[in-house]
Structures are given as structure tokens and as C-alpha cells.
Amino acid sequence: MPYTAVTALSHAGLVREHNEDSLVIGPWTLCGTVTENPQTFLFPLGTPLVVAVADGLGGQPAGEVASALVVGRLARAGTSLDGADSVRHALNTCNRAVYEAASDDPEQATMGTTVAGVVVLPDSLLVFNVGDSRVYDAGAEPLRRLSVDDSPPPEPGRRTTSLVTQTLGGSRVFSAVTPHVEERPLAAEDRFLVCSDGLTDPVPDEVLGGLLQAHDDGRACFELWKAAIEAGGPDNITLALVRIGA
Template sequence: MDYNEFFTFETGQATDVGRKRTVNEDNFLSRPDCGLWVVSDGMGGHAAGDYASYTIVQELNSIGMSASPDDLQARFMERIHRANTAIFEHAQELQRGTIGATLVALLVHGEDYACIWSGDSRIYLLRDGKLVQQTRDHTELMMLLDSGTITEEEAQNWPRKNVITRAIGVTETPQCDVVSGKLALDDTFILCSDGLTEHLSDEDIAELAAKHRPKDACEAMIELTLERGAKDNVTVISMRCLPPPELEEENDLMDDVLELDTSAGEAEA
């Protein structure tokens, strides 16, 4: 576990090639010491999609320690720009068409968090028993829904659900969206590739994230996805915000005192 002055971070992570693929084009990164968690889902086939997601993760792994939330985001975007350029140029060299990778990243500095994304991988926040998707899919389907061209009912059976409208490395300049907020104790964030959400509902994710510690939750989500067919690579990270060590020690001490008081009361009775 890693921590800052406000929280301890418990992280779990898991990935699997799935039932249909032979190469895992997903890559992930957990750097709680730097306040960074990342899932990237490559597209373009072997030697292309896996290169794209790997390049993103490798660039971000050098992010280092930041001085503020703004500094952390600036460091992050600088590395995404470098990764984007490398992937874009690699595609031109290969001359095999477009390659790239979706991206979801959770950035934490102190009590502040930011979710940054491009594509249809997702970040969820489980808070007070309620799961809320923090990201909004960059897909053709979402564009049609937003414009009112199709209804929610029509979207359920839409044949082109996975056509994405943004990804890192596809254009000369990366296009990302950002949402931010304040952390609370017991917040649990779930970062995942679309290989997970293709088979698991929000209710499934919420139940498993609430029932298990992060490592066990990730393994349970992967297992359930595999049971349901796992058509794609599947990757998931779970991060839970716990009290910092000093507060945990104080709580443990208070529990011991209360237990002593209760035992003394029972003896007297």
C-alpha cells in the first residue's frame, strides 16, 4: 500500500487475453506512489495495438512526483503527447492503417482526483454504495444518443457499439476529456477496458467492488468475464481510499480502549 497525508491507497489489478484473442493488446500501470493509475486498450492488431498501449504506459511510468494537482496533470499530458507522436509515427512507418489505444487514467494529488480519458475504456467511482461512471464513452453510439438520432432502446441492439471516435495515436494531437473532484474515505475507483464492460453490467461491477478487497474484486471480475465468453482482452484496476497510517493507528487504539471498557463492564456485572 502507498499513501499521502490524507489517504492510504489499496490497489488491485488483473488482466487476461480472453477466450477469443491470442495476443493481449491491453496494458496497465499502477503508480500509487505518484498518484497515477492507467488502463490502455490497444487497437490495430499484433505489433500495432500492443505497441500503442505499451508506449502509453511506458511514457507515463516516468511521471515522477508532482508538486500540485495542476503539475500532475501537466506532467501527464506532456507524456501523453510524446506517446501520441510515437504511435502516430509508428503507424506511418508500418503503413498498415490506423493504430492507437484507448486510455483511462486516474490522477490523485492530496484530496484531489482527476479522471482523464480518450476512447471507450471506463472509470467508475463507488461511493456510499452507489456506482457512478466518471467517463463518457467516445463512441459513435454515444454520439448518436447525444444527438437524439437513436433512442436508449435502439442503442441496446445497435450493431456498431464498439466504433470509437477518439484514441491516442490516431490523430497528430491527442484528444482527451477530464473530470475532477474531491476524494472521500472508502471511495473505490474501477478502471477497465471495454472487454470487461462488454460482459459485466454496472450492477455486477458494483456488487463485486463492494463485496471484495481490490485485489480479490479484480480477480472476481476477470473470472466472471471469462465465464461469460470474454470476446476481447480484459483488464481492470481497483483502487480504494483508506485512512492514512496515523489515523488507522488511532482508530485501532480506540477500538482496543473500547474493548477494554466493555470487558471491564462485563466483569463488574
Template sequence: MSFVLRAVAASDQGLVRSNNEDAVFVGERLLVVADGMGGLPAGELASDILVKAVAVVDDMPDSGEPLQDLVAALGTANQGIEEAVAADDARDGMGTTVTALLLTGDRVAALNVGDSRCYLLRDGTLTQLTRDDTYVQALVDQGVLTPDDARRHPQRALVTQAVQGGPFRPAGRMIPVRAQDRFLLCSDGLSDYVDDEVIATTLRSYADRQVCAAELIARTLEAGAPDNVTVIVADVEAIVADVEA
């Protein structure tokens, strides 16, 4: 059985920021969210460079090796960011997180660097597919903090790696898909301020993807939205082949 992704994106600069450093791409097989860092305008530039480099994968033939394709595209993005920094000292330190989802046959590849996340809602249960590259996540892994403590920690936004022209180690995994699976990709503007249970309830409550994405943004605004927030809501649908009589 073959599958297709039906997806929509929504983004908001939030109630505090004067610009939006997030970038997003929704393609036929590929979904990408990037959260730039480094200040105006460097963060916007970094996320834009990354999304444009990775978006090329959507037009490539399906190689059957989606993780390798994504990693190669991230390498191109990383080189582009390195060159942009070399061209202007004011861009020193700029970089971007990324979370990406690529459909191949009956599986998706989920890949991330930094703290932008990918979730799966299946049969009403929400699962976080990516692990944050953050200082507080390392403390959670060590048993120093609970997940609830991490959400309130003053250094929760401190990432331990990003795509910024230097070495990085993306994390990736393959996930078999089913019809009616729902994926959420988001920047930390959502996940840092809206509890997972609220996210899960919202994903379950709104079948219309556009409405659901808008409601997720609304939950962030209700929480004060001190950061940019970007979401992609994507549903998996089965392709039924025509059978000749």
C-alpha cells in the same frame, strides 16, 4: 487530510483473442489502463508506448495541476505512436484508448480517450466518471439508443477517437476523494459484456482488492470474454499523521 491509493491490477486475453493488446500501470499516485488497437503486434505496441509515457507522471513531484500533467504525458505518447507508425507502414492505423487516475492531495484527476472507463463506488453506489468516445454513446446522447440498446449494438466497440498519432481531445475532471472510496479502471472487455449492476455488486462484495479484481475478470469469462479484459481496483485510504505527545 491526506490520502493514498491502494490498488491492484488484473488482466486476461479472454477466450477468443490470441494476444493481449491491453496495457496497465499501477503506481503510487497514478493508475492507467490502455486498450490497444490496430492488430498484432501494433495494438500491443501502441498501448505499451502510451503506458510508458504516462507512467513517468507517477515519479514527478505533485505539481497541483494533475490534468495538465496527464495531458502533457498523453502528448508525449501521441508523438511516440506517430513516430512508430512513420517507421513501419504496417503499423498504420494503430492506436490506443486510455483511462487514467492521478491522486493529488484530497482529489483525483480522471482522464480518458476512447472507451476504457473509470468508475467510483462510494457508499455502495456506482458512478461512471468517464464518458465513452464511441459511435453508440453519441447515439445515446442523441436519444436514438438507450444505454441497454447500446450495450447490445453490433458497433458498440467503434471508437470515435483514440491516441494514434493525430489530433484528439481528452476529457478530464477533478473528483474530491473520501476514505473508503473504491475506484475501478477497466478496458471495454469488462464494461461491454458485464452489466454495471454486476460490476457494482462485485465491487461491494469483495473487500480484498486482489480477490475483487479476479472476480471481475471471472464475470467477463463467464460472459464469453471475446475481448481482452483489464481491471484496476483501487481503494482510498486516509493517512493519519503521527502526533507527538
């Protein structure tokens, strides 16, 4: 029977005091915690399956609250996410929910989060994001980004930027979002990487691609995390490898 395998890991990194990333895999969520080893989940291919990473905004209050709220809502909406319009609606609903939660507590007034992920359907894949967390085609050589960074071009001589132009929540005054959502065909042995910028900021795409090509899912997750740690682990690191099995 065709299936989807999801192998995931989340870690605070070496600099942040706590983990503000959250992860959703189908009905399961992982919020603000640390996994010592990659964990693998198996699902039959058929019912819509959402896999997403939400990265709470650093430097602003309650990022872990915002990211947990978003993955919780995506988990509850999961099986209804059967098309691009339903994903856009869910992300816009998440955005309003973050603002509403922030308005109830002055200490959370500007909390916000990015989000990026996929919805696995029987014959296609919905790729979505708001912010600078990413989705890659992990089977492509070279590695190919499928998400769209909501950030300005980096300054000359720099590979990344910490600026984000669109997030869920993140300001005192409500701001609508325009989620990036794309549908693409799906085939057996397709493989996708969903991750926060705690992985992609310190580790160049060519290194990520090499590690993905060299290892199976469990080992690849560990080696990707290790590469980010060896590069200084400056931020929370959350990643999920999604593979379509025959």
C-alpha cells in the same frame, strides 16, 4: 499514514490470441502479459500516483506496441502529473509519440490505443480518458462512471458499440485528441475502478456494481474477471481497483 492500494489483473480473455492491453501503476508497467491472480501494490499518499489502462486497438496492427508505449510514457511522467493541464499535455505527447512510432514502421502504420486512468493527489483525484476504456466510482451505489466514452450511442436494442471516435494514434494521418480530464475531491476509503472494455462490454454496470459492493479488493478483482470470462471473454480484460486507505 494515508496510503493508496492498487489491486490489478490483466488477462487475454477467451477469444483473442494475445493480450494487447497494458497497465501502469506508478513506476510499474504490465504490458501484453497475463496475471493468474490479482496483484496488490501499496503507495504512500502524497506524490502523484498514476494508474491507467491502455487498450490496443483490435483489428489493427501492433495494438500491444501502442498500448505499451503509452503506459511507459505515463510511468515516466507520473510524478509530474500534478494537475489537469499536465495530464492533458502528457496525453497529447503520447498521441504524437504513437504516430511517430507508427511512421517508422509500415507494419505499424495504423496502430493505436485507448487509455483511461486516474492520478491520485494528496487531496484530489484526476480522472482522464481518450477512447472507451473507463473509470468508475466503485464506492458509489449504484456504480457511477466518471470517464466519458468516445463512442457514438449504441444501436437500438444493443448495450454497447465497438466504434470509437477518438484514440491515441489509430490512423495513417495525424489526428489531434481532446482528452477528457476532470478533478474531483478525494477522501479516505474512496474506491475507483479503472478498466478496459473487455470487462465493461460483456458485463453490465449493475453486475459490476454488485460484485464491487460484495467483495474486498482482491476478491472483487477476481470476481469481475470471472464475470467477463463467464460472459464469453470476448476481449482482453484488464482492471485495477484503486482504494484510498486512512
